[in-house]
Structures are given as C-alpha cells and as structure tokens.
Amino acid sequence: MTTDILVIGTGISGLTFAIKVAEESPEISLTLISKGDINEGNTRYAQGGIAVVRNLKKDSTEKHIKDTMIAGDGTCNSKVVKFVVEEANKRLDELIKWGTAFDKKEEQLDLGIEGGHSEKRIVHYKDQTGKQIQEVLTAKVKSFSNITILENHTLVDLITDHHSRSKMNRCYGAYIISQEEEEIIKIGAKITILSTGGAGSLYAYTTNPTVATGDGLGAAYRAKVQMDGLPFVQFHPTALRDKIEQNVFLITEAVRGEGGKLRNSLQERFMLKIDSRGELAPRDIVAREIQKQIEKQKENFVLLDGSEISEKRWKSHFPTIYNTCKSIGIFLPKDPIPVVPAAHYFCGGIIVNHQSESSLKGLYAIGECSATGLHGANRLASNSLLEALVFSHRAAIDCIKSLNQNLPSKSFYDKLPEWNGYDYSKNTTIQNVQVLREQLQQIMTKYVGIFKTDNGLERAEKKINNIYLKVQKLYHENKLTNGLCELRNMVSIAYLLTKQAQEIKVNKGVFYNQNYAR
Numbered sequence: 001m002t003t004d005i006l007v008i009g010t011g012i013s014g015l016t017f018a019i020k021v022a023e024e025s026p027e028i029s030l031t032l033i034s035k036g037d038i039n040e041g042n043t044r045y046a047q048g049g050i051a052v053v054r055n056l057k058k059d060s061t062e063k064h065i066k067d068t069m070i071a072g073d074g075t076c077n078s079k080v081v082k083f084v085v086e087e088a089n090k091r092l093d094e095l096i097k098w099g100t101a102f103d104k105k106e107e108q109l110d111l112g113i114e115g116g117h118s119e120k121r122i123v124h125y126k127d128q129t130g131k132q133i134q135e136v137l138t139a140k141v142k143s144f145s146n147i148t149i150l151e152n153h154t155l156v157d158l159i160t161d162h163h164s165r166s167k168m169n170r171c172y173g174a175y176i177i178s179q180e181e182e183e184i185i186k187i188g189a190k191i192t193i194l195s196t197g198g199a200g201s202l203y204a205y206t207t208n209p210t211v212a213t214g215d216g217l218g219a220a221y222r223a224k225v226q227m228d229g230l231p232f233v234q235f236h237p238t239a240l241r242d243k244i245e246q247n248v249f250l251i252t253e254a255v256r257g258e259g260g261k262l263r264n265s266l267q268e269r270f271m272l273k274i275d276s277r278g279e280l281a282p283r284d285i286v287a288r289e290i291q292k293q294i295e296k297q298k299e300n301f302v303l304l305d306g307s308e309i310s311e312k313r314w315k316s317h318f319p320t321i322y323n324t325c326k327s328i329g330i331f332l333p334k335d336p337i338p339v340v341p342a343a344h345y346f347c348g349g350i351i352v353n354h355q356s357e358s359s360l361k362g363l364y365a366i367g368e369c370s371a372t373g374l375h376g377a378n379r380l381a382s383n384s385l386l387e388a389l390v391f392s393h394r395a396a397i398d399c400i401k402s403l404n405q406n407l408p409s410k411s412f413y414d415k416l417p418e419w420n421g422y423d424y425s426k427n428t429t430i431q432n433v434q435v436l437r438e439q440l441q442q443i444m445t446k447y448v449g450i451f452k453t454d455n456g457l458e459r460a461e462k463k464i465n466n467i468y469l470k471v472q473k474l475y476h477e478n479k480l481t482n483g484l485c486e487l488r489n490m491v492s493i494a495y496l497l498t499k500q501a502q503e504i505k506v507n508k509g510v511f512y513n514q515n516y517a518r
C-alpha cells in the first residue's frame with residue numbers, strides 16, 4: 001500500500017493535521033491509522049481544557065508567555081512559547097468553526113483557571129473538553145474522500161534507509177500490524193506523521209488509557225531519531241484512587257481552580273505552608289508535596305475537599321467526576337475525594353523544528369510524542385492541546401509544500417521490502433508479556449517516579465536491562481503480538497528515559513533527584 005501521507009495516531013494532533021491537509025489539498029492522499037478505536041487515546045480524556053488568552057481586558061499574551069516560562073523553570077524555548085501563545089486564538093476559532101462546543105457565560109466563552117496560570121484563560125466544555133474535541137474532529141475527518149482510516153492497526157517500525165538500502169536519511173512509511181487480517185503490512189509514504197501520544201503506561205498509576213505505551217517513541221528510537229527530555233514526566237497531583245478497582249481517574253485541576261482544597265489525614269491544608277499559590281501552585285510542586293504527605297501518614301492518599309463547590313456546580317461543570325465518584329460511594333460535595341499523584345504527561349519526546357519535522361527527513365512528530373520546546377522541563381496546565389493544534393497547523397502547511405518538492409517516485413515506495421520478520425498473531429500466544437509489563441511499571445514507579453536518587457536510577461537501569469533482554473528473546477522467538485509490540489517499545493523508552501535521567505544533575509521542573517535537592 002502506498003499513500004502520500006501516513007498519519008499514525010488519531011488524537012487531536014493526527015486528526016487536526018489530516019483535516020488541515022485534506023481541506024487545503026484534496027489531491028493529496030492521506031492514510032490514518034489508530035491502534036484501537038479511532039477515538040481511544042489521551043485526547044478524549046482531557047478534562048480541563050485549552051489555554052487561550054481571550055479576555056483582553058484582564059489577560060494578555062505576555063502573561064500567558066510568562067506563566068508558561070515560569071512553569072518550565074527556565075527551560076522552555078522562548079521563540080516557541082511566543083508563537084504558540086500568539087497563534088492560539090486562530091487555532092481555537094478554527095476548532096469552534098468545525099463545530100466544537102465550549103461552555104459560555106453571557107454569550108462569552110466561560111474561562112476557567114488552573115495551576116500556574118495567573119489569569120482565567122482555560123476554554124472548556126464541562127469536564128469533557130477532550131471528548132467533545134475528539135468526537136467533532138473524528139466526524140469531520142470522516143467527511144473527506146481523500147482520507148482512508150484504518151482502525152485496529154498498530155505501528156511496528158518505521159521504514160528507513162536501513163530497509164530501503166538508500167542513503168537519503170528519510171522515512172519512507174511504516175510496517176503496520178493489521179489486527180483483523182492478522183498480518184504485517186507495509187505502507188509506503190512520502191511523509192510519515194507520528195501522532196502516537198504519550199507513554200503513561202510505563203508507570204503503575206497513570207491517568208492515561210492503556211494505549212499510551214510510547215509506541216511512536218519506541219519506533220523513532222529504533223530509527224535513530226533524536227529525542228530529548230524523556231525524564232520530564234509530569235505527574236498529575238490529583239487522581240482519584242478507586243480503592244476497590246485500584247484504577248485511577250483524573251480529577252481535573254479546574255476543581256482546585258473552583259475552590260477545591262487539599263488536606264492531609266490531620267485535616268491540614270498543607271499546600272499553604274509550601275507555596276503562596278496553595279493548591280494552584282504548578283503541578284510538580286503539588287504532586288511532590290502530596291507524595292511527601294502520603295509517605296508521612298498512614299493513609300496512602302490525601303483528600304481533595306470540594307465542599308466549597310455547590311452540588312449544582314459539580315453537576316453542571318464536572319458531571320463525569322460527579323458521576324464517577326457517586327458510582328463508588330463518594331457523594332459530592334459532602335465527601336472528600338481520596339487522591340494520589342499519577343503519571344500524566346510526557347513533556348519530552350521526539351525533537352522537532354518549528355514545523356514539527358524530526359531529525360529524520362519526511363518524519364514529523366506532533367502532539368504529546370514530540371518535544372517542541374514549549375514545555376521544557378514542565379508543562380503548564382492546558383498547554384498541550386494548544387501545542388497540538390498549533391503544531392498540526394504548521395506541520396500541515398510544511399508537508400503540503402514539501403510534497404511539491406523532488407521526492408522519490410511511486411515505484412520507489414512500491415519496491416520497498418515487505419516486513420522481514422515473524423508474522424503477527426493474537427495476544428494470547430505469549431503469556432509472560434503482561435507479567436513483564438507489570439514488573440517494568442513497578443520498577444519505573446519505584447525508582448524513576450516523582451522522587452529519584454542516583455542509586456535508584458542505577459538499580460533501575462540494571463533491572464530494565466534484564467527485562468529488555470527477556471523481551472528481545474521473546475521478540476526473536478515468537479510471532480509478533482500487539483502486547484509484545486507495546487512491551488518492546490515500553491522497555492526501550494524506559495531504558496532511554498532512565499539513561500537520560502542519570503545525566504541530569506540539576507533538578508528542573510518536574511524532574512526531582514533527591515541527591516541534587518536544593
């Protein structure tokens with residue numbers, strides 16, 4: 001199969017990119033693939049919203065830029081921060097034009113506030129902003145005849161010079177598992193887009209869905225694409241810990257923006273002692289303090305007291321949280337919510353330029369799998385959906401332009417070699433994949449989590465390497481399964497993340513090694 005552009009991942013970044021290209025250039029063929037259902041990914045779970053300066057009476061782009069840079073602890077790329085913040089309104093207006101609804105107050109967008117923001121600027125739709133965006137984009141993408149959508153298709157590896165035996169330092173498409181056909185197919189493409197999201201599944205507790213296994217990162221790593229900032233993993237401070245199911249469920253920062261207070265088991269509002277911004281201090285500070293409180297007390301959670309928020313407001317603004325809590329016997333606003341920090345967002349990833357192109361020609365990375373320079377060592381809340389919108393737009397313009405340049409002909413892509421390895425088989429064939437996955441998650445949580453030490457990182461490196469060797473053996477001796485494919489990526493990224501963490505000798509943003517505590 002050959003296509004002009006192969007888009008791997010159908011969250012906000014992949015879908016926005018595809019819509020932009022399809023609208024502008026109906027003659028370009030696009031193939032979109034998603035590992036599971038088209039709607040499954042981090043995007044649909046986003047609750048808080050998108051940070052955009054709308055109220056110019058109070059707010060300004062300068063303030064948004066400043067807040068982003070402060071959160072990034074001096075590590076953001078100031079040029080990138082400036083253009084992302086300045087282009088925000090145009091991109092939001094497009095989303096609205098495409099049919100996305102956002103909450104309004106007296107005919108104006110109702111703006112919320114989240115940690116690290118100095119003004120109200122979070123545009124949202126109840127606590128279902130991501131679901132709303134995902135569904136609108138999915139419906140729109142399905143309306144284009146030049147877009148082919150392949151659900152239940154898994155990226156295995158990128159096709160590079162290594163496979164084609166050419167020397168153009170380009171990406172030529174990818175090898176993909178077709179889960180239904182139970183085979184591995186080759187998709188040749190003039191341009192390949194990785195929009196595969198983050199890798200929260202590396203940790204035992206994560207707000208991410210199970211598809212977030214860092215597959216794009218793993219494939220890019222094997223293709224020797226430059227990556228940076230992987231140790232900057234943002235832990236969301238407040239994830240509801242369901243004691244029965246052991247699941248975690250995000251409680252958006254907007255709840256704290258509305259007056260939610262954090263208390264330890266002695267009922268103390270501990271955040272006020274740490275930071276004058278209290279519960280609305282940046283996420284890394286709140287997450288670390290919660291973790292410290294948990295380590296000091298008997299209960300393995302702290303409490304989020306939302307009693308200042310009326311029941312009416314809970315129901316209208318946070319219906320998903322209200323109903324999820326109710327389903328497990330927590331009645332809001334009366335009952336406090338038990339919360340723990342959970343792996344939430346990968347600030348680092350594949351290094352890209354201002355048009356989202358990676359170090360490998362013809363390979364772009366957009367959204368959470370990319371490292372644009374916007375977040376640096378710490379992402380300001382609600383800046384990631386914004387980043388995805390801005391960079392999808394820029395990448396689309398760049399790709400349309402570069403398709404007009406001298407690229408290899410169709411026959412070159414047709415002649416690319418087929419997958420040279422074992423076939424695909426259903427997940428059930430290899431039993432110990434799940435066991436190894438859980439072991440890896442435990443190691444990452446214990447040694448490479450919110451608090452790190454030099455010794456811990458060294459131990460983690462050895463343990464991860466052991467798992468890596470086992471995974472390599474499984475990979476070479478068995479048919480490829482989806483689970484094995486994910487584990488192969490997870491272990492590679494865990495290893496790279498740990499190695500990069502060992503090189504960081506100054507704590508910045510979300511990165512905290514106790515040996516370098518200030």
Ligand SMILES: Cc1cc2nc3c(=O)[nH]c(=O)nc-3n(C[C@H](O)[C@H](O)[C@H](O)COP(=O)(O)OP(=O)(O)OC[C@H]3O[C@@H](n4cnc5c(N)ncnc54)[C@H](O)[C@@H]3O)c2cc1C
Pocket residue numbers: 008009010011012013014033034035036038040041042043044045046047048049050051129130153154155156195196197198207208209211212213215216250344345366367368369381382383384385386388
């Ligand atoms: C619970 C939660 C709440 C959040 N709230 C906010 C918020 O309020 N504001 C904000 O700005 N950000 C928020 N974020 C972060 C934000 O949602 C994500 O960073 C963003 O949605 C990522 O979009 P994406 O397009 O990069 O990837 P995703 O939406 O994660 O999509 C990834 C896509 O890649 C596909 N994929 C993955 N691996 C493969 C493979 N091997 N083969 C084929 N396809 C593959 C998946 O199927 C999926 O389609 C939140 C995240 C979570 C988890």
